[in-house]
Amino acid sequence: MNKKTKTAISPTREENYPEWYQQVIKAADLAEISPVRGCMVIKPWGWGLWENTQRVLDKMFKDTGHENAYFPLFIPKSFLEKEAEHVDGFAKECAVVTHHRLEQGPDGKLHPAGPLDEPLIVRPTSETIIGAMFAKWIQSYRDLPLKINQWCNVVRWEMRPRIFLRTAEFLWQEGHTAHATAEEAWEETRMMLDVYADFAENTMAIPVIKGEKSAGERFPGADATLTIEAMMQDRKALQAGTSHFLGQNFSRAQEIKFQDQNSTECFAYTTSWGMSTRMIGALIMAHSDDDGLVLPPRIAPKQIVIMPIFRNDEERSQVVAHCEQLKRELEQIPYYGRMLEVLLDARDVRGGEKKWMYIKRGVPIRVEIGPRDIENDSVFVGRRDQEKSAGMSRTEFIGQITSILDDIQNGLFTRALAFREEHTRVITDLDEFKAYFTPRNEEQPEIHGGFAHCHFVDEPEIQNVLKDLKVTPRCIPLADEPFDGACIFTGKKTVTRAIFAKSY
């Protein structure tokens, strides 16, 4: 039998990666495009991924001394305008509220009425409104550091939306902090990047490169933007989280001032950092295969699904009762900060159909139990990361479940890391660079080299080559030691290298 005809997802990754992505989302019932332009509907299985993201990150934020708060959805236009670069960066994608009611017109239809004196922008990010509050709350060095996080929705108008990756409305968290010194603010910026990298690698099993953005890729208004960059299976980069050192730009624009120990008035140093529902797109693209979603157990809404096998009502009640008992036992086992989450699907649906449903949804462990298994005190276990299922004793299964899950989690990370390393190359020659980023053939326009690690000088003139290739500098890796080389584009001497890639 031809392997190709067996895949649950069509097209496969090789055939058409962007379409494969949409089909994985559909098959796993994660989300849908909504009738509202550019906005998505996140369905329960997709929401479960975001709930876990929130739970794990929120604890990490609190453990690093942050408190949650909530700020207005709307930002007055004048607030956004206070920081010039900032408003320039977001002006083209602002949803603007101009009226505050609907009124019947002469045509009998409802029209916007009650024009606002000042238009309100649906927040694309909240530096300016949070900064305005910080300016009020901070008077003295004793009020610093101020470390706040907000979980919320934001809107950035998108002409070409893609579920999770690029939607007009998305959900995220945005951290905002103020500090007395540049050093402290830098330390915060670095620490939160580490938190993001830790989350991406240890919870989502996605290896990331920590680095600094080049000037052209910075957050509008930031002095520096740190980023974690991940490689997807089409070898493109995805920016998975950013942490910005804002220097005194926003504090000067918004008068976030404090009196230091000598009663001198100083501007605070601020930071901001965010991770969004985009991360779910990264999760999907990093691990999934041609049979659908593959979930690392630590982020999966359910680690295990139990499927009772029965032929008649009598068997059904016996087998289901047995499965419920197993579920209860498993739910007593601590796993990654809570208890194992187990789904029991006792619907009277054909076994194959049910099994494939959970393969497509990426549940890490499937357990099938029929009357024979009860007799033998065994369970039939399938792992999402392996093709073959196998029987094992019930006791053994319960005893080993967390190490099996760790094995899956680590396996996914290792595989993704190997993939990235396989498709990362140090390149010192511009022709090789161009060839590396040229698609292999026209039928697979997505397939190219991957990440290129090159010396470069961050000058506007290097943009021409990059634009043609649709490649950007993703980051200057923090782990890179400076060493002598020549800019691949200009030949100028430099000690700085960057990761170059096509990207989402």
Place this chain on the structure above:
Amino acid sequence: MNKKTKTAISPTREENYPEWYQQVIKAADLAEISPVRGCMVIKPWGWGLWENTQRVLDKMFKDTGHENAYFPLFIPKSFLEKEAEHVDGFAKECAVVTHHRLEQGPDGKLHPAGPLDEPLIVRPTSETIIGAMFAKWIQSYRDLPLKINQWCNVVRWEMRPRIFLRTAEFLWQEGHTAHATAEEAWEETRMMLDVYADFAENTMAIPVIKGEKSAGERFPGADATLTIEAMMQDRKALQAGTSHFLGQNFSRAQEIKFQDQNSTECFAYTTSWGMSTRMIGALIMAHSDDDGLVLPPRIAPKQIVIMPIFRNDEERSQVVAHCEQLKRELEQIPYYGRMLEVLLDARDVRGGEKKWMYIKRGVPIRVEIGPRDIENDSVFVGRRDQEKSAGMSRTEFIGQITSILDDIQNGLFTRALAFREEHTRVITDLDEFKAYFTPRNEEQPEIHGGFAHCHFVDEPEIQNVLKDLKVTPRCIPLADEPFDGACIFTGKKTVTRAIFAKSY
């Protein structure tokens, strides 16, 4: 010493209840009015209350078979217009998005640009957008019931905002369900009202009356609205949660259809239900006193604050270490679905100042520990619900902490219930009714009778008397047995009674 001069909050409840409310919020650092018209900023201590609300309610929703999902912030105008009563109910308070970018005009300033073909309404509630998705998802009776909940922000333009009680943007959850039969939908509507009542009474210690809204007070588009009504300390009613039986109104407007077992096409029956950040306003007004916020332990962000007492650095390190140990031990004690939450405040601040800070913030238990206490292995314990503090042995304190907290929780509920009963009267005479709702004197315009329990016939003509008194029928209590009487307004025979009150 005059009691009046001792209160931490000025004015007192008696002096000026609305202003007292604002001052309690300020003194407890719960929230602030923002520079954005009608929108509030929820600060960390206030957010902690909402986090606990979410945690407890979310578990109750999941335990009753609901799943979380997320739907767009924006609702196309045409969607809102599908249900005529619905759009009429919300048209006057819609924030309308009409443009999708900002562009520099000839005046050099940024102006709304990129007009939308169809205006988008920032959701005031999501029946219409969720209904559109339900129509897509539901084909067969096998797809029912569909039980979804969403945690999100909503916007209803407010001309006279009041923090937590009435803000242009607020946070809430909205449940939306679809069922094959009216009976099932009614059962759901009733069940969710019970969930809300359970939460209000057992988590927030606020006694509520479960009832049905009269026709004039229904949710726009609903066949019936169930409500829980609570009495605040100014004897006004506050609607604390509502559960709507929508019949087939929305399913007809939106074509939420399914094939039943006989392949007949039928319209589904739908429900919706919501509880919002308004509930935090209810919490504040139900329990707080003239010294500030009073929190039931089950909803408090922290149940206990430990304050080390020291005179010098040597004492400090000894006492703080001792307090940290106590904190760790307390945090191992399970309490209401998680562990005790304990705050250790070791700042070098005057003891009195620190103590009053936590009184004003409503922390249920304050523990002071100094060197002498360590010697005696004792702790000095203050309860927010009692004036006097007292020493007790450390062991005794740890052993009894959860029953002390239960005692506080129950005490607050009992006190609030007694208050409501004291200020609820069965009234059969219209003059008495009028006198009951007339303020006692001009200096205290807020003080009136409270709840009146009266026979009535739900007719438009009764509105005249009610309007003059600024009184509304709050609900027809579900617990009321029908018995013969005469409508207090019209004299007509009826078996129906309602609770009448002034309200928030």
